[in-house]
Amino acid sequence: MRRKIKRVLIANRGEIALRIVRACKEMNIETIQVYSEADLNSIPVSFSDMAVCIGPPSPSQSYLNISQIMVAATLLGADAIHPGYGFLSENATFSTICSDYNIKFIGPSSVSLAKCANKATVRKFAVESNVPVLPGTEAPIKDVEEAIRIADNIGYPILLKAAMGGGGRGIRMVENKEQLKEYLPIVQRESFTSFGSDEIYIEKFLKNPRHIEVQIFGDGKGNVIHLGVRECSIQRKHQKIIEEAPTCGLSQNKEKELLESAVRLCKNLKYENAGTCEFIVDENEKFYFLEINTRIQVEHPITEETTGTDIVKMQLYVAENEELPIKQEQVHQKGWAMEFRIVAEDPYTYIPSAGKIEFVHFPSGRGIRIDSHIYSGYNMPSFYDSLLGKIIVKGDTRQECLSIAKRALEECTIEGVKTNIPLLLNVLKHPEFIAGRINTGFLEKYILPKKKIKE
Numbered sequence: 001m002r003r004k005i006k007r008v009l010i011a012n013r014g015e016i017a018l019r020i021v022r023a024c025k026e027m028n029i030e031t032i033q034v035y036s037e038a039d040l041n042s043i044p045v046s047f048s049d050m051a052v053c054i055g056p057p058s059p060s061q062s063y064l065n066i067s068q069i070m071v072a073a074t075l076l077g078a079d080a081i082h083p084g085y086g087f088l089s090e091n092a093t094f095s096t097i098c099s100d101y102n103i104k105f106i107g108p109s110s111v112s113l114a115k116c117a118n119k120a121t122v123r124k125f126a127v128e129s130n131v132p133v134l135p136g137t138e139a140p141i142k143d144v145e146e147a148i149r150i151a152d153n154i155g156y157p158i159l160l161k162a163a164m165g166g167g168g169r170g171i172r173m174v175e176n177k178e179q180l181k182e183y184l185p186i187v188q189r190e191s192f193t194s195f196g197s198d199e200i201y202i203e204k205f206l207k208n209p210r211h212i213e214v215q216i217f218g219d220g221k222g223n224v225i226h227l228g229v230r231e232c233s234i235q236r237k238h239q240k241i242i243e244e245a246p247t248c249g250l251s252q253n254k255e256k257e258l259l260e261s262a263v264r265l266c267k268n269l270k271y272e273n274a275g276t277c278e279f280i281v282d283e284n285e286k287f288y289f290l291e292i293n294t295r296i297q298v299e300h301p302i303t304e305e306t307t308g309t310d311i312v313k314m315q316l317y318v319a320e321n322e323e324l325p326i327k328q329e330q331v332h333q334k335g336w337a338m339e340f341r342i343v344a345e346d347p348y349t350y351i352p353s354a355g356k357i358e359f360v361h362f363p364s365g366r367g368i369r370i371d372s373h374i375y376s377g378y379n380m381p382s383f384y385d386s387l388l389g390k391i392i393v394k395g396d397t398r399q400e401c402l403s404i405a406k407r408a409l410e411e412c413t414i415e416g417v418k419t420n421i422p423l424l425l426n427v428l429k430h431p432e433f434i435a436g437r438i439n440t441g442f443l444e445k446y447i448l449p450k451k452k453i454k455e
């Protein structure tokens, strides 16, 4: 069924809201930007065609407030809602409510969302699709006795992971039985507070893997394509800060195997719209499925830069036509791209640094793309994510990318708040990073001060 999307409501904020406004403008689609009281003076609000305040700064009263968002959508005649990332983007109930109102949710069907939401049960689908997973549980654990039995079976260290978790939160390493007894109730409590669910599952801990993921697109009827791989091993607190596409961590054959695994899994799920299959990979190139992120990803630009696609426009196209705009044979990953997440925080203690951006000058010139919503005089609210923007660089080779990245980060000037730019530059200058020998333990091993940092 073809439905015309003429007006899209954007249920998000910050750089991703601006990214969506831009794609809609280029497609001649009108935008409705909903915003909280803290975001009145934001660029997505001023650049969109219409804007409606939906509540106070706290996310639960604004960007997570489904009834307020639906009131705005129906009163202003939205044909579709783009949820961005975070907030309601992976919420199956929200997607169902949208379809009850005959408003297209730009993302997977509520059935797909529900299948992928629980990170324990989605492992079962991976196993059924012949996609390798680490030893662990395919259902949330019932009690501490069961957890001990499973951990004894798998062997320590293990990870306790929040089944509904995301953004790197709700993950805890456990090295022995005593720790398991102590940490399980803590992780359950934290998970409940952050994600509204205390379901925890167990996964074998893999020491210093690479994180490699596959961008996929489905039409909801079983046709699925991939847009290549992304390497996201430079992480702090299990959250990515530098990503690159493609990766130097896989041989051609292994990369092909990984891509095929992701496509196979998503075909079995009859996956609709954009998604990401995340994997971790050991030093022998053995890969294990982690989870599917059922939304646009923060690091989508590096895929766009290496495949010549526009993922947000593709999302809108799939939502409108229920078919894929391109065939697998038309996808070629070319050149190299890197993304640097610029965040407002102390680079070494991770303490957030909200406040007024007194002055900002972003780098420009050949090979540079900036996705950011900040401007000189902008007040960075403290209620949300600390992302100030993303610097994306593109070169013919990884080496060229590295040289553009270095001068880009050196050109970048942000005054008024602390940023992680010094840390990013330290990574860029490190011989192991330059050589492409990276894994998720890189930052801790080579860049961060040796003292233990409190979570």
Ligand code: ADP
Binding pocket: 085, 086, 087, 164, 165, 166, 167, 168, 195, 239, 240, 293, 296, 297, 298, 299, 385
């Ligand atoms: P990506 O996987 O796209 O690289 P991140 O993991 O950095 O993205 O998350 C992007 C944003 O979405 C962050 O603000 C993060 O806190 C938020 N987020 C991701 N998953 C969840 C979730 N399950 N619940 C709440 N917020 C989430």
Ligand code: ADP
Binding pocket: 134, 159, 165, 166, 167, 168, 169, 171, 203, 204, 205, 206, 207, 208, 209, 211, 235, 238, 239, 278, 280, 290, 291, 440
């Ligand atoms: P989230 O939903 O928060 O994104 P993920 O399951 O995707 O959580 O894991 C986030 C990161 O945590 C991974 O990229 C990796 O660095 C680390 N991680 C997750 N599971 C494991 C594991 N089993 N062994 C080692 N590291 C892991």
Ligand code: MG
Binding pocket: 167, 278, 290, 291
């Ligand atoms: Mg993840």
